[in-house]
Structure formats: C-alpha cells, structure tokens
Amino acid sequence: MSDPVSYSGPERILSGMQPTGGLHLGNYLGALVNWVALQDRGAECFYCVVDLHAITMPHDPKSLPDAVRRAAAAYIASGVDPEKSAVFAQSAVPEHAELAWVFQCVARLGWLERMTQFKDKAGKDKERASVGLFTYPVLQAADILVYKATHVPVGEDQKQHLELSRDIAARFMRDFNCDGVFPLPEPVIQGAGTRIMSLKDGSKKMSKSDLSDLSRINLSDDAETIARKVKKAKTDPEPLPESVEGLTGRPEAANLVGIYAALEGSTTETVIAEFGGQGFGVFKPKLSELAVAKLAPVADEYSRLMDDPAELDRILSNGADRARAVAAPVMKEVRQIIGYWG
Ligand code: TRP
Numbered sequence: 001m002s003d004p005v006s007y008s009g010p011e012r013i014l015s016g017m018q019p020t021g022g023l024h025l026g027n028y029l030g031a032l033v034n035w036v037a038l039q040d041r042g043a044e045c046f047y048c049v050v051d052l053h054a055i056t057m058p059h060d061p062k063s064l065p066d067a068v069r070r071a072a073a074a075y076i077a078s079g080v081d082p083e084k085s086a087v088f089a090q091s092a093v094p095e096h097a098e099l100a101w102v103f104q105c106v107a108r109l110g111w112l113e114r115m116t117q118f119k120d121k122a123g124k125d126k127e128r129a130s131v132g133l134f135t136y137p138v139l140q141a142a143d144i145l146v147y148k149a150t151h152v153p154v155g156e157d158q159k160q161h162l163e164l165s166r167d168i169a170a171r172f173m174r175d176f177n178c179d180g181v182f183p184l185p186e187p188v189i190q191g192a193g194t195r196i197m198s199l200k201d202g203s204k205k206m207s208k209s210d211l212s213d214l215s216r217i218n219l220s221d222d223a224e225t226i227a228r229k230v231k232k233a234k235t236d237p238e239p240l241p242e243s244v245e246g247l248t249g250r251p252e253a254a255n256l257v258g259i260y261a262a263l264e265g266s267t268t269e270t271v272i273a274e275f276g277g278q279g280f281g282v283f284k285p286k287l288s289e290l291a292v293a294k295l296a297p298v299a300d301e302y303s304r305l306m307d308d309p310a311e312l313d314r315i316l317s318n319g320a321d322r323a324r325a326v327a328a329p330v331m332k333e334v335r336q337i338i339g340y341w342g
Pocket of ligand 1: 015050
C-alpha cells in the first residue's frame with residue numbers, strides 16, 4: 001500500500017537499540033559500524049536508545065538509567081560522534097510517545113497481528129503480553145517519522161517493522177490528505193556481518209539474553225577474554241573449504257568466516273581465498289588477533305566513557321535538545337493536520 005509520494009525533505013537517518021545493559025559483537029558489526037559509515041558520509045543522524053521500548057517487557061527501574069548510559073557509551077565507543085549525530089534517550093523526547101498515540105489510531109489491528117517479532121517475544125501466552133509489546137512497532141514508526149527520517153539502518157529482522165512504518169506514513173497521508181508530509185522510510189540493511197551468530201551455536205543469533213557468556217563477544221570484553229572466547233568457539237572437524245559454497249551446511253564455520261570478513265571490512269570470498277584449506281588451529285588465532293586489534297580500542301573507549309557518567313549524561317541531554325528541536329515542529333504540524341486545538 002506504500003504508494004509513491006512526493007517527499008522533498010532532506011535525507012535523514014534514524015536508528016535505535018534497546019538498553020539491554022551491554023552491547024556485543026552482533027550489535028557492533030550488524031549495526032553500529034553501519035551507523036558510523038552513514039554519519040561519516042555526512043547525513044544528518046539521530047541515534048537513540050529506545051528506553052520506551054524497553055518497558056514493553058518486565059524491566060528493573062533501578063538498572064535502567066545505567067543501561068541507557070551503557071548503550072550510549074557503546075554507540076560512541078564504536079565511532080558515533082555526538083558532535084555530528086544526536087545521541088539521546090527516546091524517553092527524553094516526549095514527541096515520540098505523542099506521535100505514537102496518533103499512529104495507533106492510524107495503524108490497523110490486522111497489520112499488527114501479522115508482526116512476527118511480537119509473536120516471538122510474546123511466546124505461547126500472548127494474552128499476558130503487555131499491550132505495549134503489541135503496539136511496539138507503532139512506536140518504532142513514530143521514532144522514525146517524528147524526525148521525517150528517510151533511511152533507517154537496521155538488521156534483516158526489522159524489515160517488517162519498516163514496511164509497517166511506510167504503511168502508517170502512507171495511510172496517514174491518505175486519510176488526512178497531506179501527501180508529501182512524511183517520507184516513506186527505507187531500511188538500510190547492513191551488508192557483511194549483518195547476522196552474527198552465537199559462538200556456541202551457529203544457527204542462533206548472537207544475543208545478550210543467551211545464558212552462556214561464551215556465546216558472545218561483549219563490547220566491554222578485554223583482549224584476554226576475547227581471545228579465550230574465540231578459542232572456545234564451536235567449530236566442526238573439517239578444515240575451511242576452498243570455496244564459499246563449501247560453507248553451506250557448516251553454520252559455525254560460516255559464522256567465524258563472516259565475523260572475520262566483517263571485522264576486516266572485506267568479504268567471505270576474500271577470507272576463503274586466504275584461509276581455504278586451513279584448519280581452525282590456524283584460522284582461530286588469526287581471528288582472535290584481528291578481533292582484539294579491532295575491538296580493544298572500542299572496549300577501552302567504552303570503559304573510559306563509563307567511568308564518567310556525568311559526561312555521558314551531558315552528552316545525552318545535549319542530544320535530546322537537538323532531537324527535540326527537530327521533533328517538536330513535526331509534532332506541531334501533525335497536531336494541525338489532525339485538527340487539535342492550539
Ligand atoms: N525494534 C528495533 C530492534 O529491535 C529497535 C528500534 C526501536 C528501532 N525503534 C527503532 C530501530 C527505530 C530503528 C528505528 O532492533
């Protein structure tokens with residue numbers, strides 16, 4: 001239903017991650033590297049920590065502020081420059097929630113019932129899920145459109161939510177006869193390394209919620225920990241194949257090769273050309289060396305930032321001011337379109 005519309009505003013980037021209390025290699029290679037590339041290309045970028053989304057599932061109010069700081073520190077340690085990009089907490093910009101309400105009256109129940117992430121997160125007992133978890137993608141649409149963002153760097157798993165954002169924007173413009181008010185935001189799907197899998201099971205995504213810490217490399221891990229996790233990563237008994245096709249059906253091998261390529265900024269082909277035919281006894285130490293070289297500076301910067309929460313709070317508050325300066329006029333325009341007083 002996303003009809004082409006005439007949108008002529010500037011190119012803007014928005015993305016966000018949940019404050020899960022610590023980010024890992026999957027977030028870094030799957031998202032943050034891309035955020036930084038978009039920023040360095042000169043686009044106007046808004047990178048928020050989605051702490052409104054964080055309360056759709058049970059959460060601990062005591063640890064939330066620190067979790068938000070950790071996420072922001074990880075963004076910055078990865079190369080997001082708070083002088084260039086607005087780095088802020090979603091809850092500090094009330095326009096997100098306000099626009100989300102309007103969009104809840106635009107989105108249709110049937111659209112949300114098709115969202116697969118809700119089905120995954122709600123599990124078997126969906127009657128007990130919060131209503132917020134159900135309307136989560138509507139808030140996500142508001143996050144994006146309250147800045148009239150045109151491009152949204154996300155993982156493959158967020159494509160459906162982006163489609164919903166376009167449907168909401170298109171339906172809003174059709175219902176209220178205001179073509180061109182919103183862009184139809186496009187996902188920018190990350191290239192190599194989008195799907196970083198668990199180091200213990202090549203068929204599962206690397207995840208903060210995995211019980212085994214050995215399954216992931218955290219952005220806060222020091223060099224020794226990184227090396228130990230690579231060493232203990234699951235593999236199979238075969239040497240690396242001579243061609244990329246040979247990785248089919250070998251999820252752990254494919255994952256480690258993918259991680260190497262993403263860290264190096266090269267491709268699976270290049271890595272296979274270099275290591276094809278070699279055993280993991282050769283490949284793992286190389287991977288470990290590369291991972292330490294790339295991630296240790298990120299980890300150092302992360303801990304430096306986490307040692308100065310006052311400085312992080314200042315950055316977040318600055319970011320929120322900048323974000324609000326864009327979001328408030330958009331919300332004002334929406335209020336006029338829907339006929340609110342004042
Ligand atoms: N739903 C996203 C995720 O699970 C997080 C998110 C919330 C987001 N709002 C967003 C991503 C807006 C991009 C744009 O990863």
